[in-house]
Amino acid sequence: MNQYFYYEGNTQKGPVSLEELLTKITPETDVWTQGMVDWAKAKDVPEVAAALNQASQPMGQTAQTETQVITVQTQNTNQNAGQNYSQAPDFKTLLVWAIVSTFLCCNVTGVVGIVMNLKAEIEWVKGNQEAAWQKYRTAKTWIIVGAVAMVVFYILYFAVLQSAVNNNLLNF
Numbered sequence: 001m002n003q004y005f006y007y008e009g010n011t012q013k014g015p016v017s018l019e020e021l022l023t024k025i026t027p028e029t030d031v032w033t034q035g036m037v038d039w040a041k042a043k044d045v046p047e048v049a050a051a052l053n054q055a056s057q058p059m060g061q062t063a064q065t066e067t068q069v070i071t072v073q074t075q076n077t078n079q080n081a082g083q084n085y086s087q088a089p090d091f092k093t094l095l096v097w098a099i100v101s102t103f104l105c106c107n108v109t110g111v112v113g114i115v116m117n118l119k120a121e122i123e124w125v126k127g128n129q130e131a132a133w134q135k136y137r138t139a140k141t142w143i144i145v146g147a148v149a150m151v152v153f154y155i156l157y158f159a160v161l162q163s164a165v166n167n168n169l170l171n172f
Contacts, residue, residue, distance in 0.1 A: 002033045004048070021048065022055055037127050094139055101146035105153050109146030113139045 004021045005014030007030045016024070025031065027043035042048045094117045102110025116139035123132035164170045 002035075002047075004031055004033045006031045006042075007039075018047070018051055022051055025052075027052055037125060094136070094143060097143045097147070098139065101143055101150060105150035106146035109142045109149065113143040113146060115139075116142060 002018065003015030004018060005012055006016070006021060006025050007013070008024070013024070014021075021031065025042050025048075027041065027049070029042045030039045031042045031045055031048055032039045033045070036045070042052060095114065098110050098113035098117055100110075101113060116135050120132045120135035120139055123129075123135055161170075
């Protein structure tokens with residue numbers, strides 16, 4: 001059973017059950033429950049809106065309201081059906097590689113990778129999966145560029161060091 005929070009003036013109240021919530025709010029009241037990304041008006045939260053409508057309608061109209069809510073939920077689900085977001089990007093793995101890249105060589109590419117990775121995670125949590133995937137790909141690109149630059153840098157570094165040792169430019 002979901003527990004709900006709501007705002008009364010500038011004060012957050014809750015947790016309360018749906019039944020208790022209905023006695024304390026209007027359709028314009030900001031509410032939140034587990035599974036929601038952000039606060040929303042009660043009229044925009046399907047189960048709360050349905051319960052508010054049910055409480056305010058005569059008995060004969062209840063079944064019609066429930067059917068309308070289910071239809072709206074089905075339409076929303078069908079609109080997102082063509083998009084495959086079932087698998088979340090592994091943000092933590094990218095973050096590790098970005099940090100390694102930052103510390104070992106490429107500060108600029110590593111920092112850009114870290115920032116874009118964190119932005120991708122924020123977009124994912126907000127529910128904006130398309131923007132999250134775009135930022136994820138950008139972060140991945142910067143991390144790969146940093147890794148390649150790191151390898152090239154160390155190859156050149158050791159080649160120059162070996163050349164200096166072979167030409168007796170360094171005294172060890």
